[in-house]
Every structure is written in C-alpha cells, then in structure tokens.
Amino acid sequence: MSKVCNCPHPPGGSIECEEDQLGICGVVDGRAKRACVKVANLSGLDLVNWAINEITQSIRSSRSAIKTVDIEMLNNGSYSNSAGEIVTFSLPQSIKDAVREVEENDDNEMLFS
Numbered sequence: 001m002s003k004v005c006n007c008p009h010p011p012g013g014s015i016e017c018e019e020d021q022l023g024i025c026g027v028v029d030g031r032a033k034r035a036c037v038k039v040a041n042l043s044g045l046d047l048v049n050w051a052i053n054e055i056t057q058s059i060r061s062s063r064s065a066i067k068t069v070d071i072e073m074l075n076n077g078s079y080s081n082s083a084g085e086i087v088t089f090s091l092p093q094s095i096k097d098a099v100r101e102v103e104e105n106d107d108n109e110m111l112f113s
Contacts, residue, residue, distance in 0.1 A: 005090035007032045008078075019092060022054060026087035039094055047098040048074070055079050055089050066102050074099050 005023030007013045010030070017023035017036035024035045040050045046062040052070055053060055056079055073079050074095075079087045091099075 003090050003092075005034075005088060007034065008086040008088055017090065020094065022051060022092060022095065023090035024055060024087060025089070026085060028085055039092055042098075043094075044098055044101050047095060048102050051091065051095045051098075055087055056081065071099060071103060 002016050002018055003023060005015050005017065005025050007015070007025035008027050011027065011032050013025070013032050013034070015023050015025050015034035015036060020039060022037040022039055024037060026033050037054055040047065042050055042062070045066065048066055048070075049060055049062045049064050051074065052058070052066075055073075074091065077089055077091070079089070081087075
C-alpha cells in the first residue's frame with residue numbers, strides 16, 4: 001500500500017511513498033523537490049523532533065521541547081520557511097502516533113506554547 005503527498009503549486013505534482021515512509025515535497029527555487037524518507041527507529045519526543053528536522057531541514061536536539069506551532073505544522077501537513085518556500089508532507093502512522101503521545105503527555109513537560 002502507498003500514500004501520496006501532493007506538492008505545492010506552482011509547480012505542483014506529487015510523490016508516492018510507502019505507508020511507513022515520510023513523504024516530503026517542497027518547492028525550492030521554483031522547482032519541486034520530492035523525497036520518501038525511511039522513518040528513524042525512534043519513538044515519542046525523539047521521533048517528533050526527527051520528523052521536524054527532516055521537514056524543516058533545521059538542526060534541533062532529539063530532546064528539544066515541542067512547541068504548539070510545531071504540533072500545528074505536523075497536523076496541517078505543510079511548512080513555510082522564512083524565505084517563503086513551502087514544504088508539504090505526509091506523515092506515516094508511527095509519527096502521527098508520536099505527535100499524539102506528545103500532545104497527550106500528562107505533565108506537558110514536552111510541550112510548550
């Protein structure tokens with residue numbers, strides 16, 4: 001089984017990835033860049049931070065606090081950087097579960113607004 005990640009317009013398009021892969025499609029310099037990324041063997045906070053790193057191409061610790069804006073970005077399936085470049089993505093179930101785990105953490109040590 002596979003899933004599709006639609007790319008931003010312009011130029012549009014899509015990428016088809018396996019169910020257990022992170023599908024990423026971004027527009028850089030007016031051209032679509034697509035990738036199906038094998039998910040790291042992590043869980044919880046570590047996995048959420050890994051996903052944010054892959055999507056935003058930023059460098060953050062695997063134990064970085066997750067902000068509300070990070071959760072919203074992951075739930076929306078779209079990220080826009082400071083240069084206005086847009087990245088869309090399709091999360092596999094393992095990352096969706098990790099995001100939910102971080103959101104539902106009783107002591108909220110991992111989540112800061």
